[in-house]
Amino acid sequence: MVESNLPFYHNPVMLKECLEGLNLKANGTYADCTLGGGGHSYAIANKLNSEGTLHAFDRDQDAVAFATKRLAGVKPKFIVHPVRFGELKNEIAPDTLDGILYDLGISSHQVDASERGFTFVGNNPLDLRMDRREGVSAQEWLRTVSADDLAAALRKNADMDRAFKLSTRLVEMAAAVSGEGRDILPSDMKAVVESVFPDKKREVNGLLARVFQAIRMEVNGELKEIEDSLRAAVDCLKVGGRLVVMSYHSVEDRCVKETAAEFEKACICPEHMPVCMCGGNHQRLKKVNRKPILPSDEEIANNSRARSAKLRVYERV
Numbered sequence: 001m002v003e004s005n006l007p008f009y010h011n012p013v014m015l016k017e018c019l020e021g022l023n024l025k026a027n028g029t030y031a032d033c034t035l036g037g038g039g040h041s042y043a044i045a046n047k048l049n050s051e052g053t054l055h056a057f058d059r060d061q062d063a064v065a066f067a068t069k070r071l072a073g074v075k076p077k078f079i080v081h082p083v084r085f086g087e088l089k090n091e092i093a094p095d096t097l098d099g100i101l102y103d104l105g106i107s108s109h110q111v112d113a114s115e116r117g118f119t120f121v122g123n124n125p126l127d128l129r130m131d132r133r134e135g136v137s138a139q140e141w142l143r144t145v146s147a148d149d150l151a152a153a154l155r156k157n158a159d160m161d162r163a164f165k166l167s168t169r170l171v172e173m174a175a176a177v178s179g180e181g182r183d184i185l186p187s188d189m190k191a192v193v194e195s196v197f198p199d200k201k202r203e204v205n206g207l208l209a210r211v212f213q214a215i216r217m218e219v220n221g222e223l224k225e226i227e228d229s230l231r232a233a234v235d236c237l238k239v240g241g242r243l244v245v246m247s248y249h250s251v252e253d254r255c256v257k258e259t260a261a262e263f264e265k266a267c268i269c270p271e272h273m274p275v276c277m278c279g280g281n282h283q284r285l286k287k288v289n290r291k292p293i294l295p296s297d298e299e300i301a302n303n304s305r306a307r308s309a310k311l312r313v314y315e316r317v
Contacts, residue, residue, distance in 0.1 A: 012039030013306040014246060017293050018101060019043060021244040021313040027051035028098035031236070033085035033229060034058065038067030040101055045074040052076035055092060057085040059131040084131070086225040089232035099242040100233045104226065104252050106130075106216070125183035128216040138215050139184050142174040157214035157223065157251055166196045166211070213249070223255050230259045234284050237316040243285065246311045253292070253310050260285055260314055288313040 012018070018040055022030065026049045032041040035058035045054050054076050058064050064082050071078050081091045085102070126138040142150075150167035154160040169192045177184050186208075193208050200207065217223060233243055243260075247253040263285040267276045292310040300307045 011303050011305075012043065013103065013303065013309050014293065014295055014299065014311050015040065015043055017311055018103075018244055018246065019047065021288065021293075021311065022099040022101060022242050024048070025052075025098055029053040029055075029096060030099045030101070031055040031057065031088070031092060031097055032101050032103075033088065033233075034101070034103040035067050035080070036060075036063050036103065038063075038070040040103060041067060041078075042070055042074075044101070045071055045076055045078065048074075048076035050075050053079065055079045055081060055097075057081045057083060057088065057091070059084045059134075061131070061133070084225060085229045086232075088229050088236060092232075092236045094235045095238050097233075097236045097241055098238060099244065100237060102226075102229075102245040104246060104256075105248040123185045123187055125185060126189070126215075128212070128219050130220050135219065138219050141215070141219050142170065142184060143178055145171065147171045153218040154211065154214045157217040158210040159251065160207075160210060160214065162196055166192070169196055170211075217251075223251070226252065226255050227259050230256065231262075234263050234316065239316050241316045242288070243314040243316070244311065245314075246309055248305075248308050248310075253312075256312055260312070264314075283317055285314045286317050288315050 022044070024030070024044065024047045026047065028048065029052065030044055030048070032044060032054065035041055035056040038056075041054060041056050048054060052075070054074075056067065056071075056078070058067070058080075059082065061082070064080060068080060081087070083091065126142070128138040129135055145153075147164065147168045150170060151163040154163040154167060160166060170189070173188055173192050174184055177188060189211060190204065190208055193211060194201070194204055197204065197207055230243070230245070237243060245256045245260075247256055264283060264287070266283040267278055267280045268282045269276050269278045289312070292312050294311075295306040295309050
């Protein structure tokens with residue numbers, strides 16, 4: 001299969017490791033829950049024959065359009081689900097998948113396309129929605145959120161220090177900008193971060209990135225969606241099927257690890273119970289790798305966005 005002559009969208013991270021983790025069978029049925037530019041999907045499709053099936057999920061209209069062109073004419077049956085991966089259980093029947101892949105976070109294309117409002121490079125109005133057809137933008141959210149709720153989001157989604165001081169000033173800034181009748185811009189956000197962290201001038205871009213991350217994750221409901229989708233994924237997998245999840249920061253990775261841990265337990269009795277009363281046969285996932293897989297130095301050198309990636313692989317039991 002020859003790939004279409006399409007412009008660059010996104011370099012798939014740890015591609016070889018993801019494919020190995022899925023333990024692909026040529027006639028198997030798989031789901032790529034984070035289609036993006038189709039890099040992982042394209043590689044999976046190349047390993048499947050005409051009896052195989054590949055489901056792909058993405059609510060980003062740009063990603064769906066690009067990847068559909070990229071995978072035109074692939075051998076396996078290719079089914080695009082243009083919905084959030086939290087809808088997995090409504091789209092896929094239980095016990096039908098041989099493997100599921102998640103490449104969490106946002107793609108290089110989303111970051112680089114500054115008009116999407118995912119980046120503080122440039123000065124386009126904040127949006128941060130994965131699907132601009134639904135939900136409220138970061139603009140709207142910042143204008144209505146309380147300082148307490150914003151501080152909670154900064155702590156939960158980005159482990160931010162000085163969260164309440166930062167949230168208070170962000171809320172004040174949003175109100176002032178609204179009073180001026182204009183959009184909230186990255187320069188407004190940066191000014192607030194600089195005012196809260198005057199002692200960390202060299203780290204301001206990293207701090208600003210974490211603020212954007214926290215707000216983006218809240219606007220899109222990302223942590224809850226990860227939890228809901230991973231729980232559904234366990235039901236959708238066949239026994240022996242693989243769950244492969246790649247995350248890019250500690251908040252996502254912790255969410256993945258803690259959600260999967262619920263299904264690694266054989267005993268689900270309350271901790272205070274002196275003896276097991278549940279039968280001890282409730283385990284549904286086991287780790288394939290004891291520790292997360294990390295990108296090689298060579299990959300990090302070729303793709304700096306791979307540097308923080310962690311890959312976890314589980315098998316349905």
